[in-house]
């Protein structure tokens with residue numbers, strides 16, 4: 001997932017780029033609101049600071065919303081309720097106060113981009129294509145290079161959960177919760193086993209990337 005980090009403070013900005021890159025994001029640092037207004041088409045989600053050198057982030061958000069529905073998570077030192085509410089009403093998808101807990105920030109980015117993907121895809125989109133891998137969500141069928149691949153129910157659910165957000169990091173917890181109904185218990189090993197089997201069946205190295213200490217990414 002391509003992520004714009006709009007933050008004028010070098011220390012905070014560099015730290016965010018580093019840690020979110022480690023988490024599998026393609027993070028691009030922007031220093032001014034104007035950079036975002038020019039460059040928003042390059043990104044799938046935005047982390048937006050409010051105190052920016054060329055103006056108030058809330059104003060930048062309002063301008064952005066006139067042209068784009070890209071998911072935005074505000075990240076700011078300002079934690080007063082009025083600013084929070086103004087941010088959310090102004091079109092932010094979520095809001096976090098500095099310093100952020102990284103796992104929480106990642107989880108919120110996942111949630112807002114997932115919502116956006118569902119909204120953009122609409123109820124009609126039932127086929128996902130990544131390279132020569134074709135996933136028919138309605139028929140629950142997967143084809144690789146035109147040949148059907150037989151998957152178990154759980155393997156298919158795993159493909160579905162990963163592939164509906166191509167290029168996005170998906171946490172182990174999210175996968176375990178969705179497929180086994182248990183984000184934190186002893187099924188952790190089952191997930192590894194299912195991923196291995198799935199990789200072998202799909203036969204496309206690099207299709208499912210392991211993001212160490214976090215989870216997996218489909219494609220890219």
Ligand code: CA
Nearest residue numbers: 008049051052
């Ligand atoms: Ca700032």
